[in-house]
Amino acid sequence: MTDALTAAGLHTFYGKSHILHGVSLNVAEGMITTLLGRNGAGKTTTLRSLVGLTPAREGRIVTFGQDTTRWPPFRIAALGVGYVPEGRRIFPNLTVEENLKVPNGRAGDWSIERIYALFPRLAERKSNRGRQLSGGEQEMLAIARALLLNPRLLILDEPSQGLAPRVVQEVFAIVARMRAEGISVLLVEQNVRQSLAVADHAFVLDDGMVVWSGPAVELAADETRVRTLTGATAEDWEGAAPRVLPAG
Amino acid sequence: MTQLLLFNVTNGLIIGAFYVLMALGLSLIINLSGVINFAHGGFLVIGGYLAYALTPALGFWGALLVAPLLTAVIGLVVERLLIRRLYGRDPLYSLLLTFGLAFMIEDGTRFIWGAQGLPVTVPDFLNQPLSASLFFITGYRLFMVAVVAVAVAALFLLLRYTRVGIRIRAGTLDLETVSTLGVNVGRLRSLNFAAGIFLAGLSGVLAGGQLGLDPTMGAGLLMPSFIAIIVGGVGSLPGTLVGGLLIGVAAGVTAVFFPSASDAVMYVLMAVVLLLRPRGLMGEEGLMT
Ligand SMILES: Nc1ncnc2c1ncn2[C@@H]1O[C@H](COP(=O)(O)OP(=O)(O)O)[C@@H](O)[C@H]1O
Ligand SMILES: [Mg+2]
Numbered sequence: 373m374t375d376a377l378t379a380a381g382l383h384t385f386y387g388k389s390h391i392l393h394g395v396s397l398n399v400a401e402g403m404i405t406t407l408l409g410r411n412g413a414g415k416t417t418t419l420r421s422l423v424g425l426t427p428a429r430e431g432r433i434v435t436f437g438q439d440t441t442r443w444p445p446f447r448i449a450a451l452g453v454g455y456v457p458e459g460r461r462i463f464p465n466l467t468v469e470e471n472l473k474v475p476n477g478r479a480g481d482w483s484i485e486r487i488y489a490l491f492p493r494l495a496e497r498k499s500n501r502g503r504q505l506s507g508g509e510q511e512m513l514a515i516a517r518a519l520l521l522n523p524r525l526l527i528l529d530e531p532s533q534g535l536a537p538r539v540v541q542e543v544f545a546i547v548a549r550m551r552a553e554g555i556s557v558l559l560v561e562q563n564v565r566q567s568l569a570v571a572d573h574a575f576v577l578d579d580g581m582v583v584w585s586g587p588a589v590e591l592a593a594d595e596t597r598v599r600t601l602t603g604a605t606a607e608d609w610e611g612a613a614p615r616v617l618p619a620g
Numbered sequence: 621m622t623q624l625l626l627f628n629v630t631n632g633l634i635i636g637a638f639y640v641l642m643a644l645g646l647s648l649i650i651n652l653s654g655v656i657n658f659a660h661g662g663f664l665v666i667g668g669y670l671a672y673a674l675t676p677a678l679g680f681w682g683a684l685l686v687a688p689l690l691t692a693v694i695g696l697v698v699e700r701l702l703i704r705r706l707y708g709r710d711p712l713y714s715l716l717l718t719f720g721l722a723f724m725i726e727d728g729t730r731f732i733w734g735a736q737g738l739p740v741t742v743p744d745f746l747n748q749p750l751s752a753s754l755f756f757i758t759g760y761r762l763f764m765v766a767v768v769a770v771a772v773a774a775l776f777l778l779l780r781y782t783r784v785g786i787r788i789r790a791g792t793l794d795l796e797t798v799s800t801l802g803v804n805v806g807r808l809r810s811l812n813f814a815a816g817i818f819l820a821g822l823s824g825v826l827a828g829g830q831l832g833l834d835p836t837m838g839a840g841l842l843m844p845s846f847i848a849i850i851v852g853g854v855g856s857l858p859g860t861l862v863g864g865l866l867i868g869v870a871a872g873v874t875a876v877f878f879p880s881a882s883d884a885v886m887y888v889l890m891a892v893v894l895l896l897r898p899r900g901l902m903g904e905e906g907l908m909t
Contacts, residue, residue, distance in 0.1 A: 423800055449802035461797045463790040473783050474790045476802035521802055 375434070376401045376525045376556035377422065377453075382431035384414075384421045384580075391417045392428065393580040399525060399573075404547065404557040406567040406588060408601055409577035415560045416458050418577065419529050422558075423455045424448045436524065452478055454518030458529040458560075460510045462517070464503035468494055471502055471513055472520060480522025487516045508539035515546060526550055527558045532566075544570055564601045568592040576601065628872040634761055635844075636868020637768040640861055641823045642845035643852075644775060645816035647860045650849070651792040652812045655706050658718040659698075660845070661838025662725030663817045667691040667824025668833045669733055671740050680743055684767075684825055691821025692814040699813040707809070722839070729835040740828035764826045771822055772861060775815070779857070788812050792855065844868075847886050851893045853903025862901055 377399040384392040391414050399405045409415050420426040422433060424445040433441045440448050449455070463471050472484050472494075488495035491512045497505060505513065511531055518526060528547065532540040540563065548570050550557055561567040568574060568588045576584035576591070584591065591597060642660060649657050671687035678686055702721070706714045746760040779785035787808055791798045799805045820838075827837060848867055852859025867886040875882040893901060 445799040446802050446804045449800055455800045461794055466790055470786045473786045474801050
């Protein structure tokens with residue numbers, strides 16, 4: 373099986389702080405891969421390195437067969453990488469429709485009409501400004517915006533954060549649907565159980581290092597580890613298991 | 621008295637229209653790139669002198685269009701070579717660089733065209749007064765206001781309805797996210813800078829036709845344009861529009877009653893607005909950006 377994306381030995385810094393200490397992970401084509409870990413583990417930083425916002429200082433990223441390690445974000449997006457950032461980052465001053473006109477993607481099937489068919493709520497609110505939307509609507513808009521790039525790989529950073537349970541279900545349904553569309557997915561989530569239920573592969577990050585990787589079902593079956601991930605304090609994690617385990 | 625007041629209000633509106641044109645260009649650049657362009661008045665001068673040089677060949681109408689376009693091209697080159705290095709840096713660097721650039725442009729103009737004033741020749745029919753009682757409103761003054769109105773309307777329509785315009789507005793709040801959506805933000809900033817400089821060049825042509833040209837003419841418009849931005853609210857283009865007209869008219873009206881205070885009134889206005897609304901009249905609530 374080929375990879376949509378392979379990252380090897382990423383070292384990423386914010387100024388002088390060394391955040392990622394050799395992160396390696398891969399997203400298999402057509403699969404959902406989830407990246408888990410407690411707050412501050414470096415998940416967002418990993419994604420930012422992958423999409424070119426905070427380039428890794430060392431290591432190598434191959435996206436759809438191209439070495440994209442030093443590429444600017446817009447070129448990575450043009451390869452077909454959609455990014456749904458943490459906190460959604462929709463444009464509050466623009467209307468829903470205008471938000472959907474910002475993406476400059478490769479050619480493909482996704483159009484604003486198709487987006488409105490998939491998210492009728494966005495069609496209803498197309499003249500409203502981003503700041504007037506509910507959290508759930510903002511998340512839909514952020515996903516829709518990324519889809520308009522006609523992505524082959526969709527990278528989502530905590531899409532269910534702060535949403536009502538019913539809306540969380542919707543978000544996970546969309547993620548599953550993307551996979552059915554043939555889009556590879558890299559999903560960062562705090563919602564551990566649900567992510568593992570939908571994902572094929574899982575990586576666990578702690579202190580800027582991958583401490584576990586393997587099939588999602590295997591991690592889901594390990595109740596102690598799942599509880600540690602959901603409980604989410606550093607001491608819990610360190611008490612629960614050896615820090616580095618072989619990949620599954 | 622009424623006529624004097626009318627004269628000065630008209631005057632104020634015309635001056636305000638210049639402030640608006642200058643301030644909108646400055647605002648575009650500040651909003652998207654965070655660069656405070658002290659050389660903006662220099663680009664106005666370049667526009668004016670280019671119009672002077674082009675009028676013999678192209679006539680006034682040709683120069684009116686081509687001179688601002690050429691000014692924008694010069695702006696594009698300056699952006700690629702110099703301004704681009706300022707992005708993401710402390711604003712102090714942009715102050716130093718653009719301040720130096722302003723002096724270079726002023727001296728360069730003086731070197732090429734001399735220090736004495738030069739005229740931009742305007743078609744005769746534009747110089748006729750409207751009527752005997754409204755002798756102070758020449759066709760040219762109305763024409764200037766009309767050109768400014770068209771330019772401002774075009775800018776707002778472009779920002780509202782074109783993809784590039786929408787991306788510029790998105791970028792003023794979150795350029796990083798715009799870049800992850802496949803937009804080459806380096807190019808977006810260049811284009812936006814050139815658009816701002818086009819407006820400066822246009823101001824230069826219009827000002828040249830009314831007041832004639834001299835190498836220092838841009839400097840006097842710069843400070844009021846900054847004040848227009850602050851009064852209107854940084855980040856809001858409609859605010860800049862309102863701010864420019866407001867301080868223009870305020871200066872005009874004050875000229876009737878306290879001629880000596882007409883320059884100071886814009887500072888007073890700024891102080892009052894900032895006391896009542898620290899973000900300016902339309903700061904944060906702006907309709908466009
Ligand atoms: N812009 C930044 N500058 C400096 N340090 C940062 C910045 N963003 C995040 N960090 C630090 O990097 C570490 C990893 O953060 P992050 O990648 O956001 O973690 P996660 O997404 O897993 O919660 C944290 O210790 C955080 O404090
Ligand atoms: Mg995060």
